[in-house]
Each structure stands twice: as structure tokens, then as C-alpha cells.
Amino acid sequence: MNTPSTDTRITAVHDYLTGLQDRLCNSFGGAHMGGEFLRDRWERPEAQGKLRGGGITAVQEGGEVFERAGVAFSHVRGAQLPPSATARNPQLAGREFLAMGVSVVMHPRNPHAPTSHANVRFFSAGDIWWFGGGFDLTPYIPYEEDAVAWHRAARDACDAVSPAIYPLAREHCDEYFYLKHRGEARGIGGIFYDDVNETTPGMPLSWEQGFELMRRVGNAYHDAYREVIERRRHIPWTERERRYQLYRRGRYVEFNLVFDRGTLFGLQSGGRTEAILMSMPAEAHWAYRSPDEEMDAKLLPYLTTLRGKDWLG
Amino acid sequence: MNTPSTDTRITAVHDYLTGLQDRLCNSFGGAHMGGEFLRDRWERPEAQGKLRGGGITAVQEGGEVFERAGVAFSHVRGAQLPPSATARNPQLAGREFLAMGVSVVMHPRNPHAPTSHANVRFFSAGDIWWFGGGFDLTPYIPYEEDAVAWHRAARDACDAVSPAIYPLAREHCDEYFYLKHRGEARGIGGIFYDDVNETTPGMPLSWEQGFELMRRVGNAYHDAYREVIERRRHIPWTERERRYQLYRRGRYVEFNLVFDRGTLFGLQSGGRTEAILMSMPAEAHWAYRSPDEEMDAKLLPYLTTLRGKDWLG
Numbered sequence: 001m002n003t004p005s006t007d008t009r010i011t012a013v014h015d016y017l018t019g020l021q022d023r024l025c026n027s028f029g030g031a032h033m034g035g036e037f038l039r040d041r042w043e044r045p046e047a048q049g050k051l052r053g054g055g056i057t058a059v060q061e062g063g064e065v066f067e068r069a070g071v072a073f074s075h076v077r078g079a080q081l082p083p084s085a086t087a088r089n090p091q092l093a094g095r096e097f098l099a100m101g102v103s104v105v106m107h108p109r110n111p112h113a114p115t116s117h118a119n120v121r122f123f124s125a126g127d128i129w130w131f132g133g134g135f136d137l138t139p140y141i142p143y144e145e146d147a148v149a150w151h152r153a154a155r156d157a158c159d160a161v162s163p164a165i166y167p168l169a170r171e172h173c174d175e176y177f178y179l180k181h182r183g184e185a186r187g188i189g190g191i192f193y194d195d196v197n198e199t200t201p202g203m204p205l206s207w208e209q210g211f212e213l214m215r216r217v218g219n220a221y222h223d224a225y226r227e228v229i230e231r232r233r234h235i236p237w238t239e240r241e242r243r244y245q246l247y248r249r250g251r252y253v254e255f256n257l258v259f260d261r262g263t264l265f266g267l268q269s270g271g272r273t274e275a276i277l278m279s280m281p282a283e284a285h286w287a288y289r290s291p292d293e294e295m296d297a298k299l300l301p302y303l304t305t306l307r308g309k310d311w312l313g
Numbered sequence: 314m315n316t317p318s319t320d321t322r323i324t325a326v327h328d329y330l331t332g333l334q335d336r337l338c339n340s341f342g343g344a345h346m347g348g349e350f351l352r353d354r355w356e357r358p359e360a361q362g363k364l365r366g367g368g369i370t371a372v373q374e375g376g377e378v379f380e381r382a383g384v385a386f387s388h389v390r391g392a393q394l395p396p397s398a399t400a401r402n403p404q405l406a407g408r409e410f411l412a413m414g415v416s417v418v419m420h421p422r423n424p425h426a427p428t429s430h431a432n433v434r435f436f437s438a439g440d441i442w443w444f445g446g447g448f449d450l451t452p453y454i455p456y457e458e459d460a461v462a463w464h465r466a467a468r469d470a471c472d473a474v475s476p477a478i479y480p481l482a483r484e485h486c487d488e489y490f491y492l493k494h495r496g497e498a499r500g501i502g503g504i505f506y507d508d509v510n511e512t513t514p515g516m517p518l519s520w521e522q523g524f525e526l527m528r529r530v531g532n533a534y535h536d537a538y539r540e541v542i543e544r545r546r547h548i549p550w551t552e553r554e555r556r557y558q559l560y561r562r563g564r565y566v567e568f569n570l571v572f573d574r575g576t577l578f579g580l581q582s583g584g585r586t587e588a589i590l591m592s593m594p595a596e597a598h599w600a601y602r603s604p605d606e607e608m609d610a611k612l613l614p615y616l617t618t619l620r621g622k623d624w625l626g
Contacts, residue, residue: 040601059601068599181580181589250593257570258580267494267571274601276494280563282600286381286593288353288372 006124010098013122013211014075017102018056020120020218021073024104025058027226028069035063037071042272051076057275061282065113065233069106070278075099097125101132102218103262105279106225107252111245113232114139114146114187115252117279118221119262120214123195131210132194134169135221136177137228138187138252140245141295142302144311146228147188151311153224154191157216164203165213169193174308179255184303186255188311191217244295249284256280319437323411326435326524327388330415331369333433333531334386337417338371340539341382348376350384355585364389370588374595378426378546382419383591388412410438414445415531416575418592419538420565424558426545427452427459427500428565430592431534432575433527444523445507447482448534449490450541451500451565453558454608455615457624459541460501464624466537467504470529477516478526482506487621492568497616499568501624504530557608562597569593 004012029037037058046052055074060066077098101121108115120133137150151170158165169191177186196213198204205213256263256279266276290296317325342350350371359365368387373379390411414434421428433446450463464483471478482504490499509526511517518526569576569592579589603609 038601057601061600070601181584181586246596253566253597254570254590257567258577264571271494273494277567277599278601280599283559283596283598284566285596286590287374287595288351288370288383288587288591 006127009129009207009211010100010124013100013214016211016215016218017073017100017120017122020102020222021056021058021071024071024102024222027222028066028071028106028229029058029060029063033060033063033065035060035066035069037069040275042275046079051078051269053077055275057272057278059278063109065108065110065229067107067109068278068280068282070104070275072103072275072278074101074103074275092125092128095125095128097123099123103279104221107249107281108229108233110233110235111140111237111241112143112235113229115249115281116221116225116228118218118225120218122211122214128197129207129210130195130197131205131214132196133214133217134173134190134192135217135224136173136187136190136192137225139302140248140299141241142188142299143232146231147302148311149227150188150190150224153220155312157220158191158213160216161209161213162203162205165193166191168202171308177255178307179251179259181258182251182254184251184300185307186251186303188302188306189308240292241295243285244292246283246285247287247291248299249281250286252279252281253284319440322442322520322524323413323437326413326527329524329528329531330386330413330433330435333415333535334369334371334384337384337415337535340535341379341384341419341542342371342373342376346373346376346378348373348379348382350382353588355588359392364391364582366390368588370585370591372591376422378421378423378542380420380422381591381593381595383417383588385416385588385591387414387416387588405438405441408438408441410436412436416592417534420562420594421542421546423546423548424453424550424554425456425548426542428562428594429534429538429541431531431538433531435524435527441510442520442523443508443510444518444527445509446527446530447486447503447505448530448537449486449500449503449505450538452615453561453612454554455501455612456545459544460615461624462540463501463503463537466533468625470533471504471526473529474522474526475516475518478506479504481515484621490568491620492564492572494571495564495567497564497613498620499564499616501615501619502621553605554608556598557605559596559598560600560604561612562594563599565592565594566597 025037037060040057043054053076058071060069079096080094104118106116115138118135123130155166173189173192176192196205198206263276338350350373353370356367366389371384373382392409393407417431419429428451431448436443468479486502486505489505509518511519576589
């Protein structure tokens with residue numbers, strides 16, 4: 001069998017990603033969700049210090065189920081890889097490159113419904129390529145059932161490609177989504193993998209496997225999060241629960257602005273600020289002391305002592 | 314005249330700083346402000362990776378005039394200067410050191426009243442010492458009268474010590490309090506100076522002058538902000554103005570978590586998270602598009618085209 005050309009591969013990834021964006025917007029927006037995603041299509045020619053690219057940023061605000069949600073597709077091309085990308089791969093310095101991805105953050109209004117984040121991305125520079133992606137879940141009122149279902153969906157998606165993936169990607173997720181200054185995980189985890197190709201230690205994947213993993217992960221996120229939302233969206237909530245959720249959303253802001261590499265790289269490299277910060281919640285509160293120690297007592301074990309727990313064990 | 318001993322100097326700075334904290338808490342808290350500062354006194358013995366120190370964090374939340382305000386006094390001592398401090402001064406590596414300061418952030422509820430920030434600090438390692446400090450103002454609904462009065466207070470405080478200070482400290486403030494990813498200043502500026510001693514280019518100050526500047530700056534902040542608050546606190550405000558203020562408070566969060574060196578150093582070095590994040594507003598909102606272009610049209614010139622304006626010219 002001949003290796004498909006780079007162009008054929010890029011087209012296949014592009015089509016999957018735009019299709020995934022459509023599917024997510026149709027599933028989590030529309031009359032059944034009481035809110036629509038508005039699509040902002042953008043195109044940017046090459047400019048000093050900025051990358052040539054385009055994309056569609058889909059944002060829903062003020063919906064019945066989702067207070068704020070974003071599903072962004074973007075593709076950028078550059079004549080020269082930036083230094084941050086070539087530090088690990090000096091042989092790539094100066095090469096033309098392409099990066100494509102879909103990023104998702106969804107903040108439901110109901111404090112019983114968790115915030116979710118997902119990302120799938122593809123990077124190519126000539127004959128070198130990588131895949132990356134993953135999804136993680138941030139509850140405010142935790143349900144063990146949700147954590148188990150979330151991790152089962154993650155494991156099934158990974159195992160369909162290779163049994164080596166889930167254990168590594170789960171661990172990577174736990175390490176990455178951690179607020180060091182709080183001593184807390186961002187949520188109950190999931191999977192996260194970066195820079196995966198046929199040379200990746202522990203989980204080498206062929207191009208076909210990398211693309212298969214991208215599709216399994218994107219689709220599993222859609223299905224798993226839709227299930228969580230359907231389970232939680234109709235649970236009645238109190239002002240007390242809502243206040244606690246808004247306080248905990250401050251942690252989400254802290255993680256994204258202090259630690260998240262994608263956010264910081266985007267802001268520093270002249271990315272589209274509003275598209276990068278679509279991950280911010282609609283509203284976040286801060287207080288010197290937690291407003292609710294009883295609710296802390298339910299949530300914090302999930303973010304501390306249960307961190308890294310094998311929910312499928 | 315003999316040079317006073319290091320201990321005498323440290324005591325003098327300590328007494329000024331604790332007195333300044335008391336004065337700020339009494340002036341901006343109490344029945345006349347509809348809210349009290351609660352004092353959290355802390356002491357920390359030396360621990361791995363953390364500094365020995367203590368202090369009093371005074372926080373007011375849910376007040377009538379101030380939604381959230383913090384006035385923190387802290388002093389830390391360490392057996393060895395951290396690498397971040399000795400990069401610029403390699404001769405200090407491994408020395409014992411002491412740092413003391415008062416940090417202030419006040420977020421009023423009324424959108425006509427600006428947020429303010431001030432900091433005065435002293436650092437000593439044997440016979441080497443530095444002073445640093447300054448204050449800046451972040452309006453949501455701008456008043457030229459406030460900007461002029463604020464800069465007049467800043468200039469007068471600096472000029473009482475040396476006419477070289479204000480022009481440099483004003484420029485440094487404009488450079489520092491800038492959100493690169495937004496192309497916006499945080500506010501209308503003020504003054505900011507760092508690492509000042511008798512060898513500082515452009516504004517060399519003796520120890521006595523450095524201490525005098527600390528006192529002038531601390532006192533000028535108190536007087537100038539009290540005046541602004543009295544001018545604005547009784548202006549009736551609308552829900553529309555309030556919504557815009559909460560949206561703009563998102564920018565304050567972005568600056569502090571993405572750019573502020575003190576915040577990031579504190580979070581990374583194992584500082585007391587809640588004390589460091591007392592600078593966060595009680596509440597902040599994010600939206601893909603500004604909720605109010607008319608209010609933007611009034612505010613944004615102050616943060617863009619008027620940035621660096623000589624308000625006293």
C-alpha cells in the first residue's frame with residue numbers, strides 16, 4: 001500500500017475536525033439546549049510576529065443549559081517554526097509547518113453539571129507529524145457515576161487503538177491539570193497526550209493510528225459529555241450550590257491563566273485573544289475563605305486524595 | 314553623623330509599614346465605609362522550599378463601599394537568596410536576606426469608583442538594600458479629574474524627595490501595567506519603581522531618601538485614593554454600568570494572573586495563596602464581545618491612545 005500524500009492526510013484531518021466542530025455545536029447548541037452557537041469565521045494573512053491562519057470560533061453565551069461554551073476550529077501555517085516548537089526538535093528549525101485543531105470548553109449553568117474541556121490537534125512540518133489531544137472533566141458537585149463513565153469512555157477510545165495509551169494518557173492528564181498553588185487537581189481528569197508519533201516512548205503510533213485516536217477521542221468526548229449533561233441538566237439547584245460553583249470557577253480561571261501552556265502560548269504569540277479566552281467562564285468569584293466548607297468536604301477529596309484514582313479499577 | 318545600624322533601619326521600616334496598614338484599614342474600613350477589614354495574622358517557620366516569615370493579611374469582603382479589598386503586611390527572611398533575586402546580583406548568592414512590604418488592592422462596588430493598587434517594599438541583604446513601590450489606578454468609568462489628581466499626588470510625593478523620580482516612575486508604571494494581549498493599559502497609571510538604592514541609574518537615592526520616598530508614597534496613596542472614593546462613592550449607578558464594570562474586572566484578573574511578577578513569584582514560591590490572590594476582584598465576567606461599546610468608547614481611549622499622557626502637562 002502506498003503512503004497517502006501529505007496533502008491527502010491534511011485534507012482528511014481537516015474534514016474530520018470541521019465535522020467534529022459541527023457535531024459538537026449541533027449537539028450542545030440548538031433549541032433542545034436553549035442556546036445557539038454563533039460562528040465567527042476568521043482569516044488572517046501572515047503578519048509580523050503572527051501566524052497565517054484561519055478558522056471558525058463558535059461561541060454560545062447565555063444559554064439555558066450552557067452559560068458559556070466555545071468550540072474553536074483553527075488552522076495556522078507558518079514559514080518558520082517558532083523557537084518554542086523547535087527547542088525539542090532542533091532539526092525542524094526554519095521549516096514550514098501547519099497546525100490544526102479543535103478546542104472545546106463548556107461551562108453549564110447548573111452546578112450539578114460539570115465543566116468539560118477537550119482538544120484534538122495535528123501538527124505537520126514536511127514529513128514530520130504529531131498528534132495530540134484529550135479531554136478532562138471539572139465537577140463542582142461531584143458524582144462518582146460521572147467520573148467512572150468519563151474514564152470508561154476515555155479508556156475505550158484509547159484501547160480501540162492500543163492498550164498502551166490510556167494508562168499513559170490518564171497519568172499525563174493528572175499531572176498537567178493540576179493547580180500547584182492550591183494543591184488541587186482541576187477536576188477528575190481524563191486523558192491528555194501530546195506530540196505523539198511513531199517515535200513516542202511507550203506509545204508509538206503510526207500516522208493511521210494517530211488519526212484513528214484523534215477520531216476516537218473526539219467522538220468519545222462528544223458522547224460522554226452529552227451523557228453527563230443529560231444526567232445532570234434537570235437536577236434542581238439552590239442559590240447556595242450556584243454560589244459555590246461560581247467560587248470554584250475562579251479555580252478554572254487560575255488554571256487557564258497561570259498554567260495552561262496553550263493559553264499562555266496563544267496570548268504571547270499574538271493569537272486571537274477572545275478565541276483563546278473562550279475557555280474563561282462567564283462569571284467567576286473569589287473569596288479569602290471558601291464560602292462553603294460542607295460543599296468543599298464533598299468536592300475536595302476528588303481533587304486531592306482521590307487524584308489519580310483508577311476509577312475503572 | 315553615624316550611619317544607623319541595620320537593625321535600627323529595619324525597625325523604622327517595620328514600624329512605618331505596620332502603621333500604614335493600620336491607617337489604610339481604619340480609613341477604608343469601618344462604619345463610615347459599611348465594611349470591616351478582618352485581620353488574619355500568620356507566622357511561618359522555615360520549611361522546605363518556603364520562606365520563614367509572618368505578617369497580617371487584612372481583608373474586607375462584602376462591604377457597602379468595597380466589594381473586596383486587601384491590605385497585607387508581610388515580612389520574610391531567608392537563609393539564602395533565591396536564584397530569581399540573585400540573577401541580577403550574583404554577589405548576593407547565598408546571603409541572608411529580609412523583605413518587608415505592604416500591598417494593597419481595593420475594589421469598590423460602585424462602577425464610578427476606580428480600583429486602586431499600591432505597594433511599598435524594602436529589601437535588605439547585609440549592607441545591601443533596595444526600596445520599591447508605587448500606586449496605580451484602574452477606572453471603569455473614567456474621570457479626567459481623577460486621573461489628574463492621582464498623578465498630581467504621585468508627582469508631589471516623588472518631587473518631595475527628588476525631581477528625578479516622577480518621570481521615571483511614571484514611565485515604568487505605564488510599561489509594567491500593560492496587557493499586551495489586549496493592547497490595553499490596566500488603567501491610567503501612576504508610579505512604580507523597583508530595586509532603588511544609591512546606585513540606581515537616573516534616580517540614585519540614599520537610604521534616608523529611599524525611606525522618605527516609601528513614606529511619601531504610602532501616605533500619598535492613602536490621601537489620593539480616599540479623595541477619589543469620596544468623590545465617587547455616592548454617584549448613583551445603573552445595572553448597565555455594573556455589568557460593564559464586572560466585565561472589565563476580567564481584565565484585572567488577566568493582568569494579575571498572566572503578567573504580575575509579584576503574583577506569579579508568590580504562587581510559584583509557595584506563598585500563601587489566598588493572601589496573594591486578595592488582589593482578585595470578588596466577581597469577574599468574560600464575554601466574547603464587549604457587552605457595551607458605548608462604555609468602551611469612553612474608557613478605552615484612557616487605556617490606549619491616552620496611555621502615557623502627561624496628565625499634569
